[in-house]
Amino acid sequence: MFADAQSDPSLSEDEFDAQEPRLRTALLKAQYRQLERADRSLLIVVAGIDGAGKGAAINLLNEWMDPRHIQTLAFGTPTFDEQEHPPFWRYWNELPAKGKIGIVFGSWYVPLLLEASRKKPRPRRMTAYANAIGRFEAGLAAEGVQIIKLWYHLSARAQAKRTATLLGSAETAWQVTPADRKVQKKYNRICHAGQHIIEHLNPPYAPWTIIPSADEHMRAVCTAQTVLQAMTHRAPTPKAQVFIAPGIARRRSPDRLGQLDYSVKLDKDDYESELGLLQGRLARAVRSDAFKKRSLILAFEGQDAAGKGGAIRRITHALDLRQVDIHPIGAPMHDELMHPYLWRFWRRLPRQGRIAIFDRSWYGRVLVERVEGFASSADWRRAYAEINDFERQQTDHGAIVLKFWLAITPEEQLQRFHERERSPFKNFKITPDDWRNREKWNQYASAANDMLARTDTDHAPWHVIGTNDKRYARVHVLKSIVAALEKTL
Amino acid sequence: MFADAQSDPSLSEDEFDAQEPRLRTALLKAQYRQLERADRSLLIVVAGIDGAGKGAAINLLNEWMDPRHIQTLAFGTPTFDEQEHPPFWRYWNELPAKGKIGIVFGSWYVPLLLEASRKKPRPRRMTAYANAIGRFEAGLAAEGVQIIKLWYHLSARAQAKRTATLLGSAETAWQVTPADRKVQKKYNRICHAGQHIIEHLNPPYAPWTIIPSADEHMRAVCTAQTVLQAMTHRAPTPKAQVFIAPGIARRRSPDRLGQLDYSVKLDKDDYESELGLLQGRLARAVRSDAFKKRSLILAFEGQDAAGKGGAIRRITHALDLRQVDIHPIGAPMHDELMHPYLWRFWRRLPRQGRIAIFDRSWYGRVLVERVEGFASSADWRRAYAEINDFERQQTDHGAIVLKFWLAITPEEQLQRFHERERSPFKNFKITPDDWRNREKWNQYASAANDMLARTDTDHAPWHVIGTNDKRYARVHVLKSIVAALEKTL
Structure with missing residues (x-):
């Protein structure tokens, strides 16, 4: 040659x-x-x-x-x-x-x-x-x-x-x-x-x-x-075959959101005690020497008003602010649109010894971008394999990657939307977009089920949590993080 | 309290x-x-x-x-x-x-x-x-x-x-x-x-x-x-007094550009031999162990067509591309306008052991922004002190900061403009802006003289070089860099 x-x-x-x-x-x-x-x-x-x-x-x-x-x-x-x-x-x-x-x-x-x-x-x-x-x-x-x-x-x-x-x-x-x-x-x-x-x-x-x-x-x-x-x-x-994700051959994804138990509850006293103890275990784990060579990447997805913000705050309260970055992910900005989709997430990844929390994440491509038609069918279909590879590169390098889908029922969401609208300092959290998304409930649920079927990997597992009861949800999120950390470190 | x-x-x-x-x-x-x-x-x-x-x-x-x-x-x-x-x-x-x-x-x-x-x-x-x-x-x-x-x-x-x-x-x-x-x-x-x-x-x-x-x-x-x-x-x-630069009290800056000798020349053989030897000394200096704890910051300013690009290329030819970053500085982009003026230069500074070359620089504020009225009078007047401080912070940390003003005469510039226009692959270098700037020759010269009077410091000196003869200019630039490096390292 x-x-x-x-x-x-x-x-x-x-x-x-x-x-x-x-x-x-x-x-x-x-x-x-x-x-x-x-x-x-x-x-x-x-x-x-x-x-x-x-x-x-x-x-x-x-x-x-x-x-x-x-x-x-x-x-x-x-x-x-x-x-x-x-x-x-x-x-x-x-x-x-x-x-x-x-x-x-x-x-x-x-x-x-x-x-x-x-x-x-x-x-x-x-x-x-x-x-x-x-x-x-x-x-x-x-x-x-x-x-x-x-x-x-x-x-x-x-x-x-x-x-x-x-x-x-x-x-x-x-x-x-x-x-x-x-x-x-x-x-x-x-x-x-x-x-x-x-x-x-x-x-x-x-x-x-x-x-x-x-x-x-x-x-x-x-x-x-x-x-x-x-x-x-x-x-x-x-060619599209290059990007086949595991499980993508299955015609219909299991309805994990539909099968979830939304009735689980935690009373206030148990909540406060469990929360404090879990926060303590989290704080100790990320302060440990073993964590200095690892990093923690948390991605939060879920329906609007499912309580992502509240769950994230319960985590950050246990952390030194100097160790953690919170990235709220919205529609991509101009320079982000001028680069490959995953570029903006690569740039936000934590170095060793640090924690990054994504409030919405790279899964936007197979959720909102898919449902709203912002991404072409080829783009979002390809994304499952790309995302698995993206996460794999992080975990291969020592990162712990955990993903949370916070799930509520449509009835609970409606109630929370109304509450938000009534509160003078919470109504910024509710926009016409939220109401529009709600009308596409089933489309979003189906996209989520597909996503769960294709990207729930051993190296970067999904935790699907019913959040009709906020206390249960917050404790459950913390528990999953603490368990993963304590198992790994 | x-x-x-x-x-x-x-x-x-x-x-x-x-x-x-x-x-x-x-x-x-x-x-x-x-x-x-x-x-x-x-x-x-x-x-x-x-x-x-x-x-x-x-x-x-x-x-x-x-x-x-x-x-x-x-x-x-x-x-x-x-x-x-x-x-x-x-x-x-x-x-x-x-x-x-x-x-x-x-x-x-x-x-x-x-x-x-x-x-x-x-x-x-x-x-x-x-x-x-x-x-x-x-x-x-x-x-x-x-x-x-x-x-x-x-x-x-x-x-x-x-x-x-x-x-x-x-x-x-x-x-x-x-x-x-x-x-x-x-x-x-x-x-x-x-x-x-x-x-x-x-x-x-x-x-x-x-x-x-x-x-x-x-x-x-x-x-x-x-x-x-x-x-x-x-x-x-x-208050404006906070930002008084040394020498700013002088009413009228000396006409350094007017007093420059534009007739100096170098013949081709001397040029090639001197250039090679200087490039060798430059290459050795930045490969030295002593340089690993320093960095080199070069800023190039001068009239359009004064030969900044050519001078910069003669430097980079002596360098490992992995060690150097070249930053062409144009009008600020949207996100740069949303931040303090010096922000975009801070972000481009070299780490230790590295070299950054600025093709136009932070001096834009007291040159083009002043002359064209893009900066308020208060803004550019304040900039002299800010720039001196900015450069001082770099040199205090071990950087070597050198600034070059490449100067041509109006007649030589006119000839180069015409040459550029005639060449099918050089006419991208000449824009209506260049002709407009040329009409403001004296305003730019006066801004440059003020700049030289206020920012030619011991820690970050200006080298004002007549470039009617490109060979002389390139060798002179290299000589100044090599001298500064060999003196410091």
Whole structure:
């Protein structure tokens, strides 16, 4: 596959000069068209043999296009901050907005390349890395991120020659780092690793292109042509099968909300005593040394007026405010709409030793967005698998993820709505939206049942709690959290 | 000053019940009015005696108002990330947008309080902390951030009693942390420290209020009343004298741009050799161990077409892309306009071991915003002192801050504009704005001269470079950076 590049083809000065103005003009035009449409972003992943001039290629793209709309996303050794989050967190954080271009250097391929170029790559790790990359890229592509991947290649001879030339003059010798010399010895292994990766992770929506790099003119023209081609042609969308969630084959989800016991109650004295004791256990658990390497992610969903706010407050009362972040999730803001759906949740995830509480969550996609038609059918159907994967990445990194569906009966909701309307300081909590949602009770219930059937996983379980009695609900929520923490820590 | 609170006043259940609905309704109304106007944000700083119920007060505000528009900004021990930036960085980062409320817990008063409650507070540190806080608050207040500060107070007796009560029951004992018991012994010192701080840092635009906290009803009502008062009354603006920059007294700034030698030149061979050698020295300097504890901040300003982009590229060619961020600065975006002016620059500052290059910078306020009337006269006049302080905070923390004014003559600019217009891939660089700015040549030059006179400091010097000859300019820029790095490291 590297055959063409291995022969180190070159382009004469004249040939290059003939192409440059046309390419630059076309690239700029394509860039402005993309910016104006703002319906997708472009990620250019840069990888390849060391010394092939990846840095120069990135500089070239910045010089040939309008650099104000290009972000160079260069990742080195993970920082402390990054280490406290799942591996893909830093890539999610830096995703460019629609209309923009991101050039990724030190991408998600680095760990896989390192593993693949070991003397004996460990197959299980290779598979795990590759699967994670596959899911990541498919998810982005489905959300309107166009991905192209460039492999900068040159022969071992050209690599050695280039190093010798640079070292030959004091003016250029500094360009050769100690790491560069080491890498030369591993030329064959890196080639092999690259080949493996290009073969296995080359879907039509995120294709690799090999850029012959021994000659700088050739490298420049091939880079520009590949980027131009991507900007003027829409990539195919990943097929729906990529995103099949467990249980999705079942035609009809069990009616968990309908089967719930809404009559359970707790009297006031029991409530206050149990609440205090549970809060104490919660406080101790999250102050423990063991928790310093974990994090806690709580997602609250449920019908309007089911008591999410009250339940959350009973949790936060037991916590040091410096340890917890509460994220009320509403309709996405402008910059959130300009990014893939899960972007805004990735950005709000807690680092180690911390707690994040989501008052409504990433499940909005399969609830309100599904029912109200804000998300296309393909989008919300795909979301179950994406969400399971999203949560899995958190738990794999040590997070404890718990999800609560607080459920009331329609009669109880009506009563609470009326109460809210009557209170001068609670009526802000009730809006025409709430009444509208109520009319779609069954649609929401059915979406919730589907969601529960598809996303109630071992690693991130749902707790479905009847909240007609607020005291019972609050104690039950706390109990579930305390049990999960005490079991894990 | 604590006399009233020291007597631990209380409010009966009946008195409280009579006030609650009115207060809650008024608070909500005020919050929505502020949200609608979106012309200022409110910061509520929470401090005081431990065990006085600060956490409960924060919970109360979240319960009594619409919590979706309140951010609880709780700061603990600085994280690794935070330690790699100046102390105020984390507070700048978290400032709420206009219309919103931020409750600050673990605020910028914590280091000062710790120092003040030492057996022997070190006077120099006390002054340094206090001055930094004074400047920070004055700057925010001038930018439309309303600040109120609440000191939660109770007597030593009430504090001890509260602890004993909590410890008396297994349901509440967990609320007393080991730190709480320690703090009790230091009651007098903390009182004294609080008194000192309230006396010395109590300007009308960021006033302290003492909240009697032994009784929870009293605490709730006083908190609510103070917040309500702040939201319904506009705080005074800090006086202009607070922001006097050095040299600002001079009526007329020296004409540094007029006196510059624009005829200096460098021939091609010398250029290429010098450039390579300087890039090598730059590359080595930023790869050095000594640089790992520093950072480099480069700001580029100058007339349009003076060659900022080209100069910046000659720098980045010598750098590992993973170590550097380039920030092109244009007109502020919506969320930037909703925050104090310097907010967007604080967010882009490099951590230790990293380099940030600003293509246009925070000097926009005293250049384009001044000339075009985007900033009020008070705003840009104030900016000189704010900017000097901003840069000082960076250099105090180990950053190397260098600023470049790239200067061309009007004739050279005209020629470059025409060149750009003629090139199919450079004409994106020339806009009607550029021609308009050119007509205001003298106004911009005069603003630049004022800026140079007021912000050319020892800690963050300006380099004014004639760029009619691009080669000379690029080499000169690199030389200045290398000299500063080699001198410092």
